[in-house]
Amino acid sequence: MKPGDGVETYEAEAQPRLGFFTDTSVCIGCKACEVACKEWNLVPEDGLAWTGHSYDNTGELNANTWRHVAFIEQQAPDPIKQGKQDFRWLMESDVCKHCTHAGCLDVCPTGAIFRTEFGTVVIQDDVCNGCGYCVTACPFGVIGKRERAAASSPAGAGRTSGQSPDVLQTAVASDGLGAITKRELGGDGGMHKCTLCYDRLQNGMEPACAKACPTDSIQFGPLDELVERARERCGDLVEAGVSEARLYLADENDGIGGAGAFFLLLDEPEVYGLPPQPIVPTKNLGTIWGAAAVAAGALAVGVAAAFLRGEE
């Protein structure tokens, strides 16, 4: 796998590229990864909204959910049971892809998003000005804004917009509750996402989510090794009759130059809420600047034309 864009600036300090291989065929949907991530990174609670979408009540990756476990209940043949059952329940733990060509990083106007020496993509919270551009540039809908909360509701500090606050009012009212709600965490107007536990990596530790995953559905390590392992695993599965097994984002020509977090899926990506053929928007940078130049030129021509007839 290619090194991530910009890692060359580290020169000798550049480290082997680290990342995740998430093998959904052994995920049991325990959400330990979600919780471990929040505990370690002090990510605020994301609202108490019951969705009815199977057991998924977090819904998506966003500023307050950096690992998200998707639950797909479907009337479709179960790949693990190999045709013996026409119903399946797939689970997949999603995360920032730490793209080789990262849209978020490319468009960030403040330099808040940077490439680490491990090839991962991290937002520096103390630089980010909350312009929100990165949100529109991520092909996977990873980054979100931590909405500012009303000062009167510390518990709601972390919630993203659109959720009803009344549940939390009860929460604040009842006594003896966990300290997290009271921590001054959320509501900062900035953008947040998985850091691939930059602090842990710098200390030689495995990211919290991978550490917590009981079934090794989340595997962490040098990306090259992971890709190799994943290919073998996927090949084994296919050979064993799980013909639906496939790798997602394990190829350099995948539109984002390869991902620092790739997946073994048991069906099409969009079933899991993933884009089937993502591309980094800056891939079309030339076209866009070209179009802008043409437009600016056209504007000049238009104005000139307006003056052509001279004064009346």
Next chain:
Amino acid sequence: MGSNMAENHPVGFQWVMEARLKGARVIHVDPRFTRTSAAANLFVSIRAGTDIAFLGGVVNYILENERWFDEYVKHYTNAPVIIDERFKDTEDLDGFFSGFDPEARVYDTSTWHYSGLPVQETAGERSKGGTKGEQSGHGAQAGQFVHGEPPEEDPTLQHPRCVFQLLRKHFRRYTPELVSRVCGCTKEQFLEVAEALCENSGRERTSAIVYSVGWTQHTVGVQYIRTAAIVQLLLGNIGRPGGGIVALRGHASIQGSTDMATLYNILPGYMPMPHAKQDTDLATYIDNHSSTIGWWGHLDAFFTSQLKAFWGEHATKENDFCFDYLPRINADHSTYQTAFDMLDGKVTGFFLLGENPGVGSSHAKLQRLALASLDWLVVRDLYEIESASFWKDAPELETGELETEKIGTEVFLMPAAAHVEKDGAFTNTQRLLQWHFKALEPEGDRRSELWFMYHLGRKLREKLADSDDPRDKPLLELAWQYATSGPYEDPSADQVLREINGVGPDGSALGTYADLKSDGSTASGCWLYVGSYADEENKPARKVPGQEQDWIAKKWGWAWPLNRRILYNRASADPEGKPWSERKKLVWWDTAQKKWVGADNPDFQEEKPPTYVPPNGARAENAIAGDHPFILQSDGRGWLFAAAGLMDGPMPTHYEPHESPFSNPLYSQRSNPTRQLFARRENPYNPAESDAYPYVVWTYRLTEHHTAGGMTRTLPYLAELQPEFFCEVSPELADERELEHGGWATIVTARTAIEARVLVTERMKPLVVDGRKVHHVGVPYHWGTRGLTTGDSGNDLFPVALDPNVHIQEVKAATCDIRPGRRPRGKALTELVASYPRTVGDEA
């Protein structure tokens, strides 16, 4: 089966997933499709409450198709033993075994005995003395064994009264067709499971059966596990690596707390609690409960050492080692009976340490009413749980059944230190003790259990110091000296472990329970734990990583007894002591060294050769032959037929749950005749087979929450993952009752009605049972009135109907009605419930 391992034991489930990666086949049998089912290679849905029929079908399949492990069965089980000629089976008596007393609804078990043995007092007899079920069944009747063998046996297994033939007859009607008819699965699904088990058992292979409370929480829970035991014994899957019946237990150290006797009817190490009438003095007690054969033959040494641990120097041979200081039981004091006793004013004060019955116990409303009848209540918990706050927020305040002003209970709420705030050992499901170290000091007033108990004892003793009232002596003479340290004077948990391990005459830590003496020279808190502090080392604290030792990893923690990782592992070798196969070898007899060797510590006398034949008159373990691995049983064998120890029969029988929409297709006796019911107005039951309650309802857990929810509904990171109480129904049921996905439903039983959000899911599928379509309602039971996410409690729906052996509530199968919309409030709620039929006690 009866376990949702991926959701409730996710960390343990990693090994199942690893096994699956290595080619193991994972089969899940559960009424609903869970996260475990999703990860399994095969899923079979059966109606809740029908596992005995399913497993009985497997037994029948094994016997009819001659798939049993012949050598194992003949040598290691009681298959050849001939049973008393007066014994009558349920097949003869239409759902009853011989000896049933319809008045008292208990069995006289004397006809279940091995033929040729004198009749002894057993469980059934004891229960006539006023208690029920406080019998562990170890060791009964061994008197007349000849060279360690029961007097009448037929090694050819042909005798019509031998266990093998009785078993065959008992299960003959459990055909694949019947399984399908009772359980609602297809015949093919059943056959696939049965065949998979058989295929994967024998010399070269083993299968494990995993269960947890999907099995135990039935009025026939113990017999569920018995059926599994029969399957596993027939297939030769006990005592061997990769085999066994794996009971996945609950709270982090629930195994440890049972070992240490949180139950009212046992003392640490599963020794019976003395009974007021029968256990008049030490000698009688020992005589009543020890066995001449097997390790229970040393009950005297275990018990005396325990009394020495309790009362130290005060316990002497002259005063029966303070035997009289022990409390006695004279009746059922199990948890549900106690709740009724509270209602009746017989129990006026109560300690509630780490339990939330106002949400977590069946018929939670009854529990709350019971708590509200107390004079005082001490709650030690991490949070102000519903069982402490009922006086201000119980749902009964809204219906007018309780009024805050009229509740006289004085509640003392004491904050408890959580596990990270204290040292100690957890004993897990596999009997493995693992030490955990305090990570931080408890803040504020939070204190550990150990601190609380120690200082409570200390203060009480201080207050009574001047008393010479004899009734205060048990307290004053307790061995209650503990070194304390730190700002709060915390006693040392390490020292407590050492005390449990026990010491010899020279005061040094003992290494094995074989060294315990009945003369008062040794002291040990729990005989099973002897060795946990051997060589003065806290063995549970050993944490040698797996890669640094062999596969059995004996240097990680410490397992009782004597760090044996697989119980009865003598069975991993054949009668001659050779491994059944190279692939499945574990321990074997080394003829050169003349001892048992192998990866595990042998669960057998190390130097007893396979050829050992006990001389007549041999006692205890010496009376067990060299080819009998089950060293706690009097005959050293695995019991296909439980001649003693059970309240409800020597062989498992399919009975319908207490509340069931069906009659019993096998017998006219519908439910377990000995199940424990409480005929009281506060505890109404749904009439059986009632049209008013057409659906099967049961409860279970979600990964995201823990039991009564006190520890998870209060945490934002967990509350957000399952933020509302919901019930699960199939699309078909949703259509039938016009339930809307995401909307509300009201679930009604004779106890009350509760409301839940509706999750319509294909994971719930109606089953065709006995030609009739039956729908299920699934209810996670984690919610209550407090915390970040609140909701009605699933347990408000369930009655008190118990297993007769262990008094566990039937919350895994009952009946209900379900209707769209939210439940009525206030008085209208009680009116709605009153409009449904109800019965009191058992009219079946």
Next chain:
Amino acid sequence: MSATSPTDALSYYGRPIIKEPVWETDIPLYFFTGGLAGASDLLALGAQLSGNHRLRVSALAAAAAGAAISPYFLIKDLGRPLRFLNMLRVFKVTSPMSVGTWIFSAESATTAVAAACELFSVMPRLRVTAQFFAGLIGPAQATYTGALVAQSVVPAWHEARRELPVLFASSASASAGGAAAILTPAEHAGPARRLGIIGGVAELAASKLMEWRLGKLVGSVYHEGEAGKYTRLATASTLAGTALMALAGRRREGAAAAGTLLLTGSLCKRFAVYHAGKQSARDPHHTSIPQKERGGRAVTQPSSRTGNGSSPSPTTR
């Protein structure tokens, strides 16, 4: 309805695949004011070069008003407004917002200088120079916002990357023309009127082209919901404004009405684009279907095993 995710929907419970932009209505307002300022600067420069003093003052006034109010919208929409200046730490061509920040800063600075000189009638040389630079930067200011939204994964924007800058430029022209036509006596407002008309026509044409190129699926958002409302308003206003400008622009009231309509049309167009983006981001099919049709290599399945293939298949044992 149930917890079951439909198999034919190519999505996860209909949830969006990408995030909806977090920008609030300040952003389309900024697009409008920024565009107005940029195009007006150029108009002012044209007026200066052609010696139309009256028109130059009007255009400069419009530019100055646009440039003065733009930072308010721009900064207000930041999650952390005080950190606006962090954008001036870097210059990144990969980020139209970064480039745009510099453009915008230069444009507003030069416009401010020109306007101040004009207002206080001081330093005419500086004014001319400032005006000159503002006029040069103006087109960039009027178009970069189109590039900015195009440079995103939002289908209704990214897929319109070729047309959006032109659309924004023409819309800016229409608004600048309209504004100057209102502020300038008819006899001096000829170029303004013509710019309004050119802009209006171009805006209508660019919109049509864009929708056509976006195709049925993604293009349809411009006619649905909020975006549809604004599209209709924008089309009606611009159409009417252009026509009125052509027919009655020489009369003061006609010019005022036409200018107002053009301004409204331009503003509504930005709102239409803004909402179209939000709506298409919300619809997972807008993301997944075009991507699927495009094909690529995000998904790979090892047809034959890599490596030496010697490890046995785990399920054969």
